[in-house]
Amino acid sequence: MSEHLDLDALADHLVGEGxxxxxxxxxxxxxxxxxxxxxxxxTVSASLAALPPPPLPPELASRITAALAAERSPAPSQPAPAxxxxxxxxxxxxxxxxxxxxxxxxxxxxxxxxxxxxxxSGAGLGYTLLADAGxxxxxxxTAADSAAGAAAPQVALPRSASGIDYADPGSVTTGLPxxxxxxxQRDAQSGTADAQRGAPPGPLPSGSTLSIPGASGPEAALxxxxxxxxxxxxxxxxxxxALLPPEDPDVRPLALDYARFGPTPALAVVLPDPDPAKVSxxxxxxxxxxxxxxxxxxxxxxxP
Amino acid sequence: MSEVPQGxxxxxxxxxxxxxxxxxxxxDDQAFGALVGLHRDRLWAVAVRxxxxxxxxxxxxxxxxxxxxxAAGSFRGEAKVTTWLHRIVVNxxxxxxxxxxxxxxxxxxxxxxxxxxxxxxxxxxxRETALExxxxxxxxxxxxxxxxxxxxxxxxxVEDAAAVLEVPTGTVKSRCSRGRARLAVSLGHLRxxxxxxxxxxxxxxxxxxxxxxxxxxx
Numbered sequence: 283m284s285e286h287l288d289l290d291a292l293a294d295h296l297v298g299e300g301x302x303x304x305x306x307x308x309x310x311x312x313x314x315x316x317x318x319x320x321x322x323x324x325t326v327s328a329s330l331a332a333l334p335p336p337p338l339p340p341e342l343a344s345r346i347t348a349a350l351a352a353e354r355s356p357a358p359s360q361p362a363p364a365x366x367x368x369x370x371x372x373x374x375x376x377x378x379x380x381x382x383x384x385x386x387x388x389x390x391x392x393x394x395x396x397x398x399x400x401x402x403s404g405a406g407l408g409y410t411l412l413a414d415a416g417x418x419x420x421x422x423x424t425a426a427d428s429a430a431g432a433a434a435p436q437v438a439l440p441r442s443a444s445g446i447d448y449a450d451p452g453s454v455t456t457g458l459p460x461x462x463x464x465x466x467q468r469d470a471q472s473g474t475a476d477a478q479r480g481a482p483p484g485p486l487p488s489g490s491t492l493s494i495p496g497a498s499g500p501e502a503a504l505x506x507x508x509x510x511x512x513x514x515x516x517x518x519x520x521x522x523x524a525l526l527p528p529e530d531p532d533v534r535p536l537a538l539d540y541a542r543f544g545p546t547p548a549l550a551v552v553l554p555d556p557d558p559a560k561v562s563x564x565x566x567x568x569x570x571x572x573x574x575x576x577x578x579x580x581x582x583x584x585x586p
Numbered sequence: 587m588s589e590v591p592q593g594x595x596x597x598x599x600x601x602x603x604x605x606x607x608x609x610x611x612x613x614d615d616q617a618f619g620a621l622v623g624l625h626r627d628r629l630w631a632v633a634v635r636x637x638x639x640x641x642x643x644x645x646x647x648x649x650x651x652x653x654x655x656x657a658a659g660s661f662r663g664e665a666k667v668t669t670w671l672h673r674i675v676v677n678x679x680x681x682x683x684x685x686x687x688x689x690x691x692x693x694x695x696x697x698x699x700x701x702x703x704x705x706x707x708x709x710x711x712x713r714e715t716a717l718e719x720x721x722x723x724x725x726x727x728x729x730x731x732x733x734x735x736x737x738x739x740x741x742x743x744v745e746d747a748a749a750v751l752e753v754p755t756g757t758v759k760s761r762c763s764r765g766r767a768r769l770a771v772s773l774g775h776l777r778x779x780x781x782x783x784x785x786x787x788x789x790x791x792x793x794x795x796x797x798x799x800x801x802x803x804x
Contacts, residue, residue: 289771293763299756322770323763329719329773330738330766336634338627342644346622349648353655354615450663451608458612544663560614581605584613 287312292319440537442466448565448579449544459586461539462552462561469513469540508568509540509547521570525551525577536561543567543578561585603667610658618655625668626651628740629675635735636679638724642686643679650678665749672742672750676732683728722772730765737762 287295287302292315294300306312444466446457460466511517522535539550548565555562565579603624609617626647633650634643654674661670723731736747737758744762748755770776 289767290764293767294760297759297763299760299763318776319767319770322775323766325775326766326769326773327738330723330734330769331741333716333719333739335627335631338630339640339644342630342647343623343626345644346626346648346651347619349652350619350622350655353652447663449604451604451611451661452659452663454608455611560609579601579605581608582614582617583609586612 287316289319292316293323296320296323440464440466441469441540442537443469443540446539446541446550447544448541448548448550448563448581454563454581454583458552458561458563458583461537461550462586464537466539469538507547509549511568512540512549512566512570517571520572521549521566521576522551523572524570524574525553525564525566546578548578555582555585557582559585600666600668604663607658607661607667610655618658621667621671622651625671628668629671631740632672632732632735633675633679635720635723635739636676636728636732637682642682646678646682647675650675653678666746669746669749672736673752676750679732680728718773719769722769725772726765726768730761730768733758733761734765734769738766 285305286309287300287305291300291302292312295302295306295316296319302312306316440461440463442461442464444457444461446461447453457466512521518538535551535553537550537552539552540547541550542548543565546567548567549570551564551566553562553564560582563579563581563583564577565581567576567578570576603621606617606621606624610621629647629650630643633646634640637643637646650671651674654671657674661667665673723734726734732751733747736742736750737744742750744755744758748758751758
């Protein structure tokens with residue numbers, strides 16, 4: 283008869299990590315001890331889970347705060363202002379809050395997406411268009427296209443395909459400035475209504491679903507690139523509706539970035555933040571609508 | 587227009603943590619403090635139960651958070667932010683344990699070691715006090731104690747605990763189960779069952795005795 287199992291071997295066996303199965307099948311004593319240990323462990327686990335947390339020493343929180351502040355102060359590279367930076371701050375030379383650009387002539391915004399319509403000071407057209415977003419996408423898209431045609435063409439809402447992985451803070455920090463200043467790779471599929479209607483997708487950020495060579499038509503484009511849905515003006519408008527603050531209808535996105543969140547294709551919507559020194563970034567999945575924003579990530583970042 | 591925008595409350599805790607870390611890296615000088623505020627209670631609990639000394643634990647937490655602050659840029663998103671923070675705190679604590687052990691004049695907390703099993707309990711007094719459990723916990727080897735802290739006390743998944751400790755999941759399971767077994771002995775849960783073979787907390791001397799008793803069986 284093989285040796286009895288010691289306490290550690292019994293404990294390992296209980297979590298499937300041991301190899302005393304053969305002995306246990308023939309030794310009644312060890313079998314009983316295993317059962318007793320299993321019951322005792324349940325009692326122990328209950329006692330452990332019921333332990334009250336040790337109280338945090340009141341001075342520890344202030345100690346940590348002071349230590350972090352001391353760590354911050356000598357660093358010259360990030361002179362974060364104590365007060366929110368004014369909109370005219372040199373740091374925000376390329377991107378200023380919408381408020382700082384007012385009064386902006388309404389029609390100079392690039393109304394290439396229906397969503398932009400609603401962003402124009404609560405214009406009746408926009409609200410009407412969006413009130414039933416999803417009910418008649420074709421009609422809305424047409425309306426949006428004609429609105430786009432009527433708009434002055436040159437002030438571009440940055441629409442990029444930066445390749446940023448928004449699940450990776452380092453990637454966001456590195457890449458976001460180029461998204462905001464328009465120097466990131468442009469989203470090749472966003473340019474025209476024709477592109478939205480089934481031209482083969484252009485280069486995708488690494489990690490995105492690859493396009494099928496030669497595929498055409500909306501279904502193929504959608505299968506190849508889940509984000510294609512959010513290039514449709516009506517679908518995009520509906521999504522943005524879920525993200526924009528209803529109390530401030532003048533807010534418009536600073537940038538749209540067709541990128542990814544980990545392995546998932548995702549749209550990053552960069553919005554002005556209530557704090558003018560920051561931007562808010564909603565990272566949404568391809569299924570984003572006004573009824574389900576599909577938010578994967580919400581980030582507040584210092585304005586690059 | 588009746589849609590309520592989704593704000594900070596919507597994303598998962600880890601998405602929230604990642605957002606704060608990203609904000610910190612982007613120069614938001616409040617973000618790291620906010621992240622710390624969300625996790626410091628648990629990090630403190632791990633530290634004080636690992637080290638058994640409040641001053642040492644406070645120093646370890648502070649050291650760990652400062653190194654996390656400096657190393658935030660090296661967080662690559664392969665684990666949860668909270669896993670990463672726990673790993674830094676656990677490593678800071680284990681560094682201090684090693685230093686303590688290099689100075690044998692500083693005794694480790696050894697209350698309620700397995701060598702001195704608690705009095706057997708009657709069935710009425712089944713539940714021990716939290717103080718007894720804490721004392722028994724302090725008697726465990728550090729490996730087992732930290733695994734139990736993370737999994738049994740903090741409710742962390744075995745996978746996350748394995749990521750914190752940088753060991754395979756099977757190792758975490760084994761450490762937890764062995765630690766629970768030791769606690770069961772030192773808290774007397776294995777002694778109040780008349781049908782249980784007496785189990786030694788460590789070593790095999792009594793095991794041999796049990797072996798002899800069972801020796802007559804076919």
